[in-house]
Structure formats: C-alpha cells, structure tokens
Amino acid sequence: MEIKEKLQILADSAKYDASCSSSGSKRQNAFGNTSFSGICHSFSADGRCISLLKILMTNCCIYDCKYCLNRKSNNVKRALFTPEEICSITLNFYRRNYIEGLFLSSGIIKNADYTMELMIKTIHLLRHKYHFGGYIHAKAIPNCSEVLLKKLGLLVDRLSANVELPTEQSLKLLAPNKETKKVENIMSYIKNNKSRKFTPAGQSTQMIIGATKENDLDIMQKSENMYQNYNLKRVFYSAYIPVNKDKLLPSLTTPPLVREHRLYQTDWLLRYYHFKTKDILDEEHPNLNLLLDPKAFWALNHLEEFPKEINTASYYDLLKVPGIGVKGARRIISSRQHFKITFKDLKAMGIVLKRAKYFITCNHKYFTNLSYFKKNFIEANLVLEDKIPPINSNKQLSFFE
Amino acid sequence: MNTIYLYHDNFISLLCLIDYLLKNKIKPDNIKDTSYNATLLDEVIFLKIKEDSNIINKIKKNYSYRIFKIMYEVYLSNHDNKELIIYYFFLNTLKYHQDVIYHRNLRCVNLALKIAKQVGNEAHKLKGFLRFKELKNHILYAEIAPDNNVIYLLALHFKRRLPHEYFIIKDKKRNIYSLYDKKEVYLISEDNFNLNEVETSQEEKQIADLWKNFYQTIGIKERKNERCRMNFMPKKYWQYIIEMEDEL
Ligand code: SF4
Numbered sequence: 001m002e003i004k005e006k007l008q009i010l011a012d013s014a015k016y017d018a019s020c021s022s023s024g025s026k027r028q029n030a031f032g033n034t035s036f037s038g039i040c041h042s043f044s045a046d047g048r049c050i051s052l053l054k055i056l057m058t059n060c061c062i063y064d065c066k067y068c069l070n071r072k073s074n075n076v077k078r079a080l081f082t083p084e085e086i087c088s089i090t091l092n093f094y095r096r097n098y099i100e101g102l103f104l105s106s107g108i109i110k111n112a113d114y115t116m117e118l119m120i121k122t123i124h125l126l127r128h129k130y131h132f133g134g135y136i137h138a139k140a141i142p143n144c145s146e147v148l149l150k151k152l153g154l155l156v157d158r159l160s161a162n163v164e165l166p167t168e169q170s171l172k173l174l175a176p177n178k179e180t181k182k183v184e185n186i187m188s189y190i191k192n193n194k195s196r197k198f199t200p201a202g203q204s205t206q207m208i209i210g211a212t213k214e215n216d217l218d219i220m221q222k223s224e225n226m227y228q229n230y231n232l233k234r235v236f237y238s239a240y241i242p243v244n245k246d247k248l249l250p251s252l253t254t255p256p257l258v259r260e261h262r263l264y265q266t267d268w269l270l271r272y273y274h275f276k277t278k279d280i281l282d283e284e285h286p287n288l289n290l291l292l293d294p295k296a297f298w299a300l301n302h303l304e305e306f307p308k309e310i311n312t313a314s315y316y317d318l319l320k321v322p323g324i325g326v327k328g329a330r331r332i333i334s335s336r337q338h339f340k341i342t343f344k345d346l347k348a349m350g351i352v353l354k355r356a357k358y359f360i361t362c363n364h365k366y367f368t369n370l371s372y373f374k375k376n377f378i379e380a381n382l383v384l385e386d387k388i389p390p391i392n393s394n395k396q397l398s399f400f401e
Numbered sequence: 402m403n404t405i406y407l408y409h410d411n412f413i414s415l416l417c418l419i420d421y422l423l424k425n426k427i428k429p430d431n432i433k434d435t436s437y438n439a440t441l442l443d444e445v446i447f448l449k450i451k452e453d454s455n456i457i458n459k460i461k462k463n464y465s466y467r468i469f470k471i472m473y474e475v476y477l478s479n480h481d482n483k484e485l486i487i488y489y490f491f492l493n494t495l496k497y498h499q500d501v502i503y504h505r506n507l508r509c510v511n512l513a514l515k516i517a518k519q520v521g522n523e524a525h526k527l528k529g530f531l532r533f534k535e536l537k538n539h540i541l542y543a544e545i546a547p548d549n550n551v552i553y554l555l556a557l558h559f560k561r562r563l564p565h566e567y568f569i570i571k572d573k574k575r576n577i578y579s580l581y582d583k584k585e586v587y588l589i590s591e592d593n594f595n596l597n598e599v600e601t602s603q604e605e606k607q608i609a610d611l612w613k614n615f616y617q618t619i620g621i622k623e624r625k626n627e628r629c630r631m632n633f634m635p636k637k638y639w640q641y642i643i644e645m646e647d648e649l
Pocket of ligand 1: 062072107
C-alpha cells in the first residue's frame with residue numbers, strides 16, 4: 001500500500017479524537033522544540049485547530065466498540081504504519097512547519113502490550129535516533145502493563161487514556177471489552193508519576209457525548225471527579241457522530257454540537273472560575289440550558305448577588321460576572337488601584353460589555369436606569385445576544401494551560 | 402508648521418531620539434524615519450545624537466522587560482504614527498514607571514498596549530501558519546506578507562526550533578529577507594540579496610501533497626463550520642498556507 005493511502009486511512013480513523021492541544025511542555029532538542037503556550041498550524045474545515053499529526057499506528061483492532069469505525073466487525077480497509085514511516089512523515093512535516101508534533105494512538109493489534117511496544121519503538125526512534133524535540137501526545141492502550149506505561153511516559157509530552165463514556169454501565173453496553181477501572185488505573189499511574197521527565201504536559205481524556213443516555217449532570221460530575229482525582233489538564237467532550245449502524249446506538253442525524261459547546265463552557269467554569277457542578281446542575285435541572293451559556297444562566301438565577309461594583313468587587317466575584325473572564329478580572333483588579341473605572345474605561349480595557357453590563361455597576365452607576373435590573377428584561381436581552389457558532393469550544397486558550 | 406524629528410530607520414535610533422526629546426522637554430509634532438517625504442508644511446529636524454544600544458538595557462532595568470517589549474512591538478507595527486505613540490508611552494512611563502501598563506484610561510497607553518498585542522498576535526499566528534519548502538540545495542524557504550514587520554521575531558523562533566537547518570524567510574510586502582546560517586539570524590533588504598533559485602525538489606511536491614491530503618482527511622464533514630475556520634485562519638493568510646492554496 002502506498003504511503004499516501006495509509007496516511008489517508010490512519011488519519012481518517014484518528015480524526016474523531018478531539019484532543020489536539022500542544023501546550024504545557026518545555027522541550028528543546030537538536031531537531032525541534034515545544035512551545036509552552038501552544039501553536040495552531042492550521043484549522044480544518046470543521047474549524048478545529050490542527051497542531052499535531054494525528055494518526056493511528058494501525059486501524060486493525062481486536063475489540064468491537066460499537067461506536068468505533070475501526071471495530072473488528074466492520075468491513076473497512078486496514079493499514080499499519082511501520083515505525084520508520086511514522087518518523088519520516090513526522091519529521092518531514094515538522095521541518096516544513098506544518099505541525100507542532102505527533103499525536104499517536106492505535107487500534108489494538110494482537111494484544112495491548114504488543115501494540116504499546118510498537119508505539120514505544122516508534123517514539124523511541126523519533127526521540128533518540130532523530131533527536132526530535134517536538135511535541136508528542138500518545139494514547140495509552142487500555143489493559144497494557146505498567147512497565148510499558150512507564151517507558152512510553154518517559155518519551156512523550158502527554159500520555160492519556162480515554163474514558164470514552166461517562167458511566168461504567170454505558171461502557172459495558174457499547175465497549176464490552178473495556179472497563180472504567182482499567183482506564184482509571186492508567187490515569188492514576190500517570191498522575192502519580194508525573195514529573196519534568198515523565199509526561200511533562202500531563203494527561204487529558206475524552207468522553208463521547210450523546211451516544212448514551214447520561215444527562216449533563218452525570219457528565220459534569222464525572223469530569224469533576226476526574227479533575228480532582230487524576231489532575232487532568234483537560235477533559236474533551238466529543239459530540240457523538242454516527243459512523244456505524246447498531247441497534248444499541250441512537251440514530252442521530254446531526255451531532256449534538258450545541259450541547260457539546262455548553263459542556264465545554266461548564267468545564268471552563270469548573271477549572272478557572274471556581275464553580276462546582278452543583279452550582280450549575282442538580283437533580284431537578286440535570287441538563288444545561290441550550291439557549292444561554294451556563295454562567296449567564298447561573299447569574300440570572302442568582303440575581304440577588306448582582307450587580308457587582310467593578311471598583312470594589314473581589315476577584316472571585318468579578319469572575320462570576322457573565323462576560324468577564326480571567327484576564328478581564330485580573331485587568332480590572334490591577335487597573336483600579338490606579339484609577340476609578342468607568343464603563344468607558346472597561347471598554348478601553350478590552351472587556352466586552354455586551355453581557356457584562358447587565359450585571360455590574362461602575363462607581364455605583366448602572367448602564368441604564370436601575371429599574372431595568374430585572375430578570376425578564378435581562379434574560380430577553382441575553383438570549384438575543386447569545387449566538388452559538390462561530391465559537392469553537394475546542395480552541396486552545398494556551399494562557400490557561 | 403509641523404516639527405518633524407527624524408531618526409535612522411532602526412529601533413535604537415528611535416529610542417535614543419525619543420529619550421533625548423523627553424530629557425529636553427521637546428514636544429514633536431511627529432517623528433519619522435529618514436525616508437520620510439516632507440511636505441511644505443513640515444519643518445524637518447535631524448539631530449545628531451549619540452546612538453547607544455545600551456538604552457535597551459536601561460529600559461529593561463529601570464522599568465521592565467514588558468515595557469521594552471511593548472515599545473518594540475509598537476515599533477514593528479504598521480501604524481502610521483507609531484513613533485509618536487512610543488513617544489507618549491515613554492513619557493507616561495517616566496511618570497508611572499512599570500505601572501504604566503495599568504493606565505488604560507490614558508488613550509496613548511491604551512493604544513500602545515493594543516497595537517503591541519496585535520503585533521504579538523500576528524507573530525504568534527504566523528509561527529503556526531508559515532510554511533517552509535525545501536529548495537534543491539536543502540535550504541528551507543518561506544514567504545510571508547504580514548501586516549506588521551514581524552519577520553525578525555519569526556526568524557528567532559525558527560532559529561530556536563530548527564537550529565541545524567539553513568533557512569530563508571522572505572517578507573514579500575517589505576522586500577526583506579531573514580537568513581539563518583546555523584549560527585545567526587540576519588536581516589537583509591532585497592537590494593543586497595539575490596535569490597534567483599527558488600526551485601524545489603520532486604520530493605517537495607510529494608510531501609506537500611501528502612500534507613494536503615492529510616488536511617482534507619482530518620476535517621469532519623458532519624461538523625463543517627466555515628465561519629469558525631475563517632475566524633481562526635483569516636483569508637489574508639491563505640495564499641501562503643499550502644493546504645489552502647486550492648481553496649483560494
Ligand atoms: S479499542 Fe474500541 S475504540 Fe479503540 S480502535 Fe478498537 S474498537 Fe475502536
């Protein structure tokens with residue numbers, strides 16, 4: 001098989017994995033380095049950042065996960081890269097500045113350890129024969145042995161394992177060969193061994209959204225637990241795209257992209273805005289509002305905490321204002337020590353007032369008559385202003401990572 | 402009459418001039434480099450000032466690296482009055498020292514910060530969007546046409562990244578080249594440099610095609626989102642991004 005066809009098959013079968021960031025690592029070698037803040041080299045037709053050569057080593061697989069294109073029972077063309085082929089493509093692309101590095105995952109060929117050893121061999125060649133210093137993210141193969149995890153972790157910037165589905169029940173249903181516990185073992189191992197040498201950029205994971213019946217509360221609780229227990233850098237949410245027909249799978253025509261977007265926004269709130277899942281979702285309201293972003297929705301339902309006075313509110317209170325982010329809040333804090341901030345100044349400081357203005361005062365002045373500070377007035381305006389695309393939830397805000 | 406002060410077309414010359422003007426409490430109507438075409442309304446003054454590169458260290462030491470970086474980035478911008486903006490930014494720096502960056506309520510400070518950010522953003526974008534091709538003699542060659550003069554920043558980035566490669570970057574808008582000879586980065590204007598052979602090898606086309614094919618494959622058609630792509634990768638860069646050539 002020609003290399004072009006191989007690349008086509010093995011990129012096509014890797015493309016559903018959402019994790020593509022390349023930040024958080026400082027590495028310098030004779031051939032290449034990593035950029036701590038991450039660099040996007042291109043954007044694909046779906047608007048996602050391309051920074052890594054994202055491929056599978058092989059799409060052969062002994063497992064039969066229902067949602068996966070590469071499952072054993074599918075009749076698709078199979079291919080397998082040799083280690084040297086992967087090195088050659090990576091180096092040639094890297095030199096021309098097409099990519100930041102390599103993302104290597106794989107279907108399971110023969111068994112988990114055999115597959116891992118092939119991956120290790122490939123990456124070892126890259127690092128030690130070709131002195132490649134670019135970014136490498138590898139996916140650990142579930143059920144592999146610890147010795148191999150250790151070896152691989154010492155070669156790559158990021159090593160991660162996908163939980164795939166939010167509950168053990170769903171995993172049993174759709175990926176009968178996988179076990180949540182095994183994935184969690186890998187995650188704890190990585191967490192416990194992380195150092196400057198071992199997976200310096202940490203780990204991430206991915207969950208498929210909408211293939212099974214979990215609600216947003218289930219999903220965010222799972223994420224929250226994983227952030228706490230395994231020190232994950234990111235959880236990626238991947239709207240389910242039907243590639244197979246199966247009576248166990250939902251028959252969707254379009255992937256749940258808006259829902260995915262709202263989950264990413266909630267995820268931001270957990271990681272950078274000191275929110276907890278229970279602030280946003282509960283048994284009575286287990287799903288996110290699709291019309292409003294979760295912070296605006298939360299603020300609307302807690303109007304008693306607003307409006308916040310820009311010149312005196314604490315950092316954490318500023319973060320609760322819809323439309324004010326981490327950078328904005330920091331900017332406000334450092335500026336107001338030097339002058340009293342007005343609405344005009346906020347604009348000059350680059351803070352978008354479109355949504356924020358309903359929730360703040362500047363020197364005790366509201367942007368309009370304070371009698372408008374009412375739930376239905378604000379809600380109507382917010383819904384009008386919240387248009388979904390072209391936001392890409394999957395973008396890299398390198399500043400935070 | 403507009404009093405215009407001139408500097409040699411380089412950053413150190415500009416900083417030394419501004420430093421001199423501020424020390425002598427001179428308020429210029431504008432500051433321009435020597436290529437400036439004066440009009441009848443201009444009074445052009447070209448002072449003989451000792452130009453000392455130490456001024457950069459002084460700024461870094463007395464204020465902060467950040468202040469130096471802002472001034473430098475504004476200098477690299479394509480803003481018409483960038484020199485005057487640096488002058489007023491410098492003036493406020495004398496007053497507020499390193500805290501000047503928090504005074505966004507001052508128009509000139511805010512403007513300087515904004516411009517610096519734009520320049521930084523463009524440089525960062527191009528670190529990703531720039532595409533090298535390999536010439537027959539194995540030298541890597543890239544063309545760009547940025548809004549701001551970021552070629553030197555890019556060359557330094559690639560020097561760190563590919564220390565054992567020769568490379569040439571050409572800014573087609575400004576007709577300048579940046580060369581790297583595995584030791585140093587040089588900036589050369591077109592007049593002093595003749596690059597007649599930009600012929601690429603056969604292998605080059607194969608690798609570019611492989612990449613284009615990868616690019617086509619990696620997009621998920623069920624998620625197609627043209628507006629989002631445009632947002633992150635504006636069309637003005639497409640002509641130099643090889644995988645976008647065919648879509649132009
Ligand atoms: S293990 Fe499951 S998800 Fe992974 S390649 Fe095999 S079938 Fe697909």
